[in-house]
Amino acid sequence: MHSFTTLTAATLLAAPLAVNAHYIFSQLIVNDEAVGSDYTYIRKNSNDYQPSFTDDVINSEDMRCNKGATAGSAETYDVVAGDKVAAKLWYNEFIEHPGPGFVYMSLAPDGDVSSYDGSGDWFKVWESGLSGPASTETNWGTYNSDRMEFTIPADLPDGEYLTRYEHIAIHEGHVGKAQFYMECAQLRVSGGGSGTPGPMTQFPGAYTADEVNFDMWTGASSYTMPGPAVWTGGSSGGGSSTGNTTTPTEPEESSPIVSSAPIASSAAPIASMPASSPAYSAPAYSAPPAASTTAAATIPTTTAAGPVYSAPAATSAAAVPSSMPLYPVDEEEDDDSSDALPASFTVEELTAYVEANARTIAKPNRFAKFLGWLSEQSTASSKARRHARAFPAARM
Numbered sequence: 001m002h003s004f005t006t007l008t009a010a011t012l013l014a015a016p017l018a019v020n021a022h023y024i025f026s027q028l029i030v031n032d033e034a035v036g037s038d039y040t041y042i043r044k045n046s047n048d049y050q051p052s053f054t055d056d057v058i059n060s061e062d063m064r065c066n067k068g069a070t071a072g073s074a075e076t077y078d079v080v081a082g083d084k085v086a087a088k089l090w091y092n093e094f095i096e097h098p099g100p101g102f103v104y105m106s107l108a109p110d111g112d113v114s115s116y117d118g119s120g121d122w123f124k125v126w127e128s129g130l131s132g133p134a135s136t137e138t139n140w141g142t143y144n145s146d147r148m149e150f151t152i153p154a155d156l157p158d159g160e161y162l163t164r165y166e167h168i169a170i171h172e173g174h175v176g177k178a179q180f181y182m183e184c185a186q187l188r189v190s191g192g193g194s195g196t197p198g199p200m201t202q203f204p205g206a207y208t209a210d211e212v213n214f215d216m217w218t219g220a221s222s223y224t225m226p227g228p229a230v231w232t233g234g235s236s237g238g239g240s241s242t243g244n245t246t247t248p249t250e251p252e253e254s255s256p257i258v259s260s261a262p263i264a265s266s267a268a269p270i271a272s273m274p275a276s277s278p279a280y281s282a283p284a285y286s287a288p289p290a291a292s293t294t295a296a297a298t299i300p301t302t303t304a305a306g307p308v309y310s311a312p313a314a315t316s317a318a319a320v321p322s323s324m325p326l327y328p329v330d331e332e333e334d335d336d337s338s339d340a341l342p343a344s345f346t347v348e349e350l351t352a353y354v355e356a357n358a359r360t361i362a363k364p365n366r367f368a369k370f371l372g373w374l375s376e377q378s379t380a381s382s383k384a385r386r387h388a389r390a391f392p393a394a395r396m
Contacts, residue, residue, distance in 0.1 A: 022050055022181075023090065023093040023094070023095060023181060024045065024048070024049040024066075024089065024090050024093075024181060024183060025089060025181070025183035026039055026044075026087075026088070026089070026183070027042070027088040027089075027090070028040070028041040028042055028077060028085070028088075028185050029086035029149070030077070030079060030083055030085055030086075031083055031084050032084065034088070035077055036077070039073075041074055041075055041077040041185050041186055041187075042074055042087060042183050042184065042186075043065050043066075043069035043070065043073045043184045043186070044068070044069060044073055044074070045066035045067050045068050045069040046069075047068065049090060049093070049181075051179030051180060052066065052179070053177050053178070053179060053180070054176060054178045054180075054209050054212055054213055055176070055177075057180055057204075058204060058207060058208070058212070059204045060204055061204065063203040063204045063206075064117070064118035064164065064184065064203045064204075065118055065164065065182065065184035066182050066183055066184075069183065070117075071114065071116055071117050074186050075114075076113055076114055076186040077185070077186065077187055077188065078187075078190065079187050079188070079189055080152070080190055080191040081152045081153065081154050081155075081190070081191045081192040081193065082151065082191070083151070083152050084149055084150070084151050085149065085152060085185070085187065086149035087147060087148055087165040087183060088146055089146050089147065092146065094144050094146050095142050095143060095145050095167055096137075096143070097137075097143075097167075097169030097170075097171055097179065098134070098140045098143055098169065098170060098216060099168045099169045099170040099171070099178075099179075100127060100128060100140070100142070100168055100170075100223065100226075101127065101128040101141065101142040101167045101168075102126065102127045102128075102166045102167075102168075102225075102227065103124070103126040103148060103150045103164065104122045104124050104125065104163070104164040104227075105122065105123060105125055105161045105163050105164070105197070106120050106121060106122040106123075106161060106162045106164070107120070107121075107157070107161055108120075108159065108160045108161065108162065111159065111160060113186045113187070114186060116160075116162055118162050118184065118203065119202075120202070121200040121201070121202060122164065122201050122202060122203060122206070123197040123198055123199065123200055123228065123231045124201075124227055124228050124229065124231060125150050125153060125230060125231055126149075127225055127230055128141035128142050128148070129141060129223050130221070130223040133219065133220070133221045134170075134216040134219075134220045135216050135217055135219070135220075142167055148165050148167065152187075152189060152192070153192075153193075153195065153197075153232070153233045154192070154233060155192065155193035155194065155195025155234055156193065156195060156197065156233075157189075157192050157193065157194060157195065157197075158189055158191070158192045159188075159189060160186070160187070160188045161186075161187050161188075161189060162186060163185045163186070163187050164182060164183075164184050165182065165183055166180065166181065166182040167180075167181045168180055168226075169181065170212070170213075170216050173213040173214045173216065174213070174214075174216070174217055176209070176213050178213050178214070195231075195233050195234050196234075199228040199229060199231075201227060206226070206228070207226040207227060211224070211226040212226055
């Protein structure tokens with residue numbers, strides 16, 4: 001079995017954004033009630049909960065509803081003007097990356113949204129941006145929410161609409177790698193009005209790379225929303241089509257669910273967020289005692305520093321099996337760390353590796369991904385996830 005040693009609090013706390021919190025929208029929520037199941041009314045993408053990066057999608061048709069989310073892959077749900085309609089994240093996830101959120105709609109030109117590819121015109125009906133210094137995650141209205149929700153405008157003409165929910169994570173925007181998480185729901189609207197939605201845009205084409213690759217680490221306290229202004233009903237217009245700027249306002253304490261009616265382009269985004277991020281205590285991992293048999297893992301006690309985890313007892317507590325794969329460095333990371341761990345390593349070698357690479361691992365996503373990878377190897381479970389919360393105390 002795999003063995004762990006105590007990880008210092010200093011190493012853990014060195015990472016301000018140590019959360020590999022990828023996510024995807026999968027569940028349609030109407031008036032606070034789930035309808036259908038995952039992907040019943042939302043087109044399923046093919047890249048799981050992994051993001052699409054700026055260079056991959058900014059000029060691609062995948063920008064519409066995500067990779068592999070094609071027409072004919074979902075059902076259409078009936079809603080009425082005035083209904084609250086949300087897209088909830090898969091597997092009880094939360095949005096744990098900073099960045100803006102948007103909802104767009106596009107009327108199926110032939111009246112059949114199930115066969116519509118999204119190549120027509122889109123208009124924005126909701127957005128949530130920044131309410132303080134950009135480098136503070138909780139100043140982003142969607143942060144730590146499990147869904148994005150808007151209200152069907154009363155003036156929206158009846159018809160079948162492709163409804164696009166999008167969150168743009170910008171923590172790596174400074175290196176040209178904004179992360180796009182988007183999904184499309186199919187809605188049939190009735191009880192609406194005779195408004196003229198707009199300004200219109202198209203995907204691709206709504207954003208430029210320069211607009212979305214925002215540097216949140218420079219002390220910025222305002223953010224220009226990409227894309228057109230929000231349509232709030234009535235005739236086409238409602239603001240400049242070059243986007244609006246969100247500026248600091250005092251955030252209010254509320255539940256982590258974003259819920260608001262459409263907002264005017266000149267107003268700060270109406271959203272809700274937690275008053276502060278959950279406190280994080282570094283867990284202390286204890287190596288298992290040597291034994292002749294393997295026992296189930298237990299969590300015997302909790303200390304002021306966090307839970308103490310006892311790994312399963314095994315015939316050898318000192319080394320990881322030689323079949324254990326190397327920790328991968330993927331496209332989100334620069335391979336600037338020191339020598340990788342060998343295929344078989346001791347607790348002491350693991351400790352030395354973490355200490356030697358603390359500064360590198362502390363980059364956004366790096367350390368949490370490392371913990372999540374270790375968890376995958378130790379559980380060998382098909383449901384093991386590449387998230388820090390695979391350890392109960394590691395959610396930040």
